[in-house]
Amino acid sequence: MPGLKHLAFAAALLAATSLQALAQEKIKVATEASFPPFSKTEADGSYSGFEIDLGNEVCKRAGLDCEWVKQDFDGMIAALLARKYNMVFSSMSIKPEREKVADFSIPYYAGKFVFYGKKGAFKDFAQDIKGKRVGVYAGATQDQYVRKYHAGELEPVGYENADQIHADLVNGRIDLAFGEQMPANEFLASPAGADFEVAGPVIDNPEVLGRGVGAMFAKGDPLKAKVDEAIRAIYADGTFDKIEQKWVPGADIRADKLWQ
Amino acid sequence: MILDWETFLTFVPLLVQGAVTTIELTVLVTIFGFLIALPVALARNSESRAARAFARSFIFFFRGAPILAVLFLLYYGLPQIPGIKDSFLWHLIARPMPIAVLALSLNSAGFLAEIFALALRNVAVGDIEAARAFGFSRVQTFLRFALPGAARLCMRPYGNELVFVLKGTAAVNFITITDLIGAANQIYFNTFDPITPLLVAGAIYLVFALLIVTTVRYMERKLSPWLFLKAALKEAKA
Numbered sequence: 001m002p003g004l005k006h007l008a009f010a011a012a013l014l015a016a017t018s019l020q021a022l023a024q025e026k027i028k029v030a031t032e033a034s035f036p037p038f039s040k041t042e043a044d045g046s047y048s049g050f051e052i053d054l055g056n057e058v059c060k061r062a063g064l065d066c067e068w069v070k071q072d073f074d075g076m077i078a079a080l081l082a083r084k085y086n087m088v089f090s091s092m093s094i095k096p097e098r099e100k101v102a103d104f105s106i107p108y109y110a111g112k113f114v115f116y117g118k119k120g121a122f123k124d125f126a127q128d129i130k131g132k133r134v135g136v137y138a139g140a141t142q143d144q145y146v147r148k149y150h151a152g153e154l155e156p157v158g159y160e161n162a163d164q165i166h167a168d169l170v171n172g173r174i175d176l177a178f179g180e181q182m183p184a185n186e187f188l189a190s191p192a193g194a195d196f197e198v199a200g201p202v203i204d205n206p207e208v209l210g211r212g213v214g215a216m217f218a219k220g221d222p223l224k225a226k227v228d229e230a231i232r233a234i235y236a237d238g239t240f241d242k243i244e245q246k247w248v249p250g251a252d253i254r255a256d257k258l259w260q
Numbered sequence: 261m262i263l264d265w266e267t268f269l270t271f272v273p274l275l276v277q278g279a280v281t282t283i284e285l286t287v288l289v290t291i292f293g294f295l296i297a298l299p300v301a302l303a304r305n306s307e308s309r310a311a312r313a314f315a316r317s318f319i320f321f322f323r324g325a326p327i328l329a330v331l332f333l334l335y336y337g338l339p340q341i342p343g344i345k346d347s348f349l350w351h352l353i354a355r356p357m358p359i360a361v362l363a364l365s366l367n368s369a370g371f372l373a374e375i376f377a378l379a380l381r382n383v384a385v386g387d388i389e390a391a392r393a394f395g396f397s398r399v400q401t402f403l404r405f406a407l408p409g410a411a412r413l414c415m416r417p418y419g420n421e422l423v424f425v426l427k428g429t430a431a432v433n434f435i436t437i438t439d440l441i442g443a444a445n446q447i448y449f450n451t452f453d454p455i456t457p458l459l460v461a462g463a464i465y466l467v468f469a470l471l472i473v474t475t476v477r478y479m480e481r482k483l484s485p486w487l488f489l490k491a492a493l494k495e496a497k498a
Contacts, residue, residue: 173339
C-alpha cells in the first residue's frame with residue numbers, strides 16, 4: 001500500500017521538523033530594511049545587507065530560529081517595549097536614555113557620521129551651512145545632534161527613512177542630509193547621489209551619537225547573554241571581517257575596541 | 261510605562277505647535293475645499309455633457325483615491341516634472357505645507373462637490389419658479405434663493421465632512437509636517453509612553469471636533485430657525 005508508506009514518511013518528516021523547532025527558540029527580530037548597506041528590502045520583498053547577514057549568523061550561533069520583521073525606525077523602541085518582537089537588530093545606537101528602558105548587547109558595529117550636500121556648495125562648512133535645511137531621521141540620534149550642536153544655524157527636517165531623505169535631497173527641498181557614513185557613501189556612489197559629496201568633517205561623538213550599535217532587548221531578557229556570546233564568537237573567528245568585507249569593503253566598523 | 265507630568269510638561273510646547281498646525285491645516289482645507297467644490301458641484305448639475313463628465317470624473321477620482329496616495333504623488337511626483345524647479349511654481353511646492361493643503365483640499369472637494377450638487381438639485385422647485393416669476397434674474401435667483409436653500413439642505417452632511425477634514429489632516433505626518441498626532445508620536449518615541457501623549461492628543465481632537473459641530477449647529481439655527489422653533493418657544497416660556 002503506497003498510501004501508507006507516504007503517510008509514514010510524512011509523519012516522520014513532521015516529527016523531525018517539530019523536534020528541530022523544539023530545539024530552537026523562535027524569536028522575532030526587527031529590521032528597518034531600508035538602510036543600505038546595513039539592511040535593505042530586495043525587489044522580491046526579501047531582506048539583505050550587512051545586518052541581515054550578521055543577524056542571521058548571530059541567530060545560528062545562539063541556536064535561535066529568527067524571523068525578520070520590518071519596522072520603521074521611529075517606532076522601533078516603542079514596538080519592542082510593546083513586545084511586537086524580541087530583539088531589535090537595526091543600527092540602534094547605544095545611548096543612556098535608551099538603556100533606561102531596554103537592554104543592549106555589546107556593540108556589534110561602530111560607524112561614524114557625516115553631513116552631505118550639493119558638490120561644492122559647502123566649501124567653508126561653518127559658514128555655508130548657516131540657514132540651511134538638513135534632513136534627518138525624525139527624533140533620532142542625528143536629529144538630537146543637529147539640535148544640540150547646530151541650533152540656530154541648521155533647521156532639522158524629520159523623515160521616516162533614508163529613502164525619503166535622499167528623495168528630498170535630490171529634489172532640492174533640503175540642502176543637506178546628516179547620517180551614518182556607510183549608508184551616505186552608498187547613496188553618494190549611486191547615480192542619484194552623483195551631484196552630492198560629503199561636507200565638513202567626519203563626526204564621531206559618543207555623547208550624543210552613542211557608543212556603537214547594539215542589539216536591543218526588553219529589560220532582563222536572557223536573550224542578551226546568548227547574543228553577546230554569539231557576537232564575541234563571530235568577531236573571534238574572523239566571520240565578522242568576512243561579512244564586513246562583503247558589504248562595506250575597505251571600511252573599518254569593528255566595535256570590539258568599545259567592549260569593556 | 262505611564263509618563264509623569266513633569267516629563268510631560270517639557271513636551272507641551274511641541275504639542276501646542278502641533279495643535280496650531282492642525283488648526284491651520286483644517287481652516288485652509290475648509291476654505292480651499294469649498295472653493296474647489298462649488299464650481300465642480302455646478303458642473304455636476306450643468307446641462308453641458310462635457311461639464312457633467314468632468315465633474316463626475318473629478319468626484320470619482322478624488323473621492324476614491326486614498327489621501328496618502330495623492331499626498332505622496334504630489335509631494336514626490338511634482339518635482340520630477342522637467343523644468344519645474346526653475347519656475348515660480350517651485351516656491352509653492354518646495355515646502356510641504358502648500359502640497360498638504362492642495363492634496364487635502366482636493367480630497368475634501370471630492371466629497372463636498374457631491375454633497376453640494378445634491379443639495380442644489382433638491383432646492384424646492386416652487387421657490388425657484390416663484391423667484392423667476394417675480395422678475396429676479398437667473399444670477400439673482402441663484403445667489404439669493406438657490407444657494408441659501410441648498411445651504412439649509414446640506415448643513416448636516418457639511419458638518420460631518422468638516423470633522424473628516426480635521427481628522428484627515430493627520431496624514432500630513434508622512435510628508436515631514438509635525439501636526440498634533442505627529443507631535444504626540446514624537447513624544448511617544450522619545451519617552452516610550454504611548455498612552456499619555458495619545459490620550460492628550462485625542463482629547464484635543466475631540467475639543468476641535470466639538471467646536472466644528474457647535475459652529476455648524478449655530479449656522480443651521482441661523483439658516484433654518486423654524487427647525488428650532490419648538491425649542492425656542494420652550495426657552496421663551498421658561
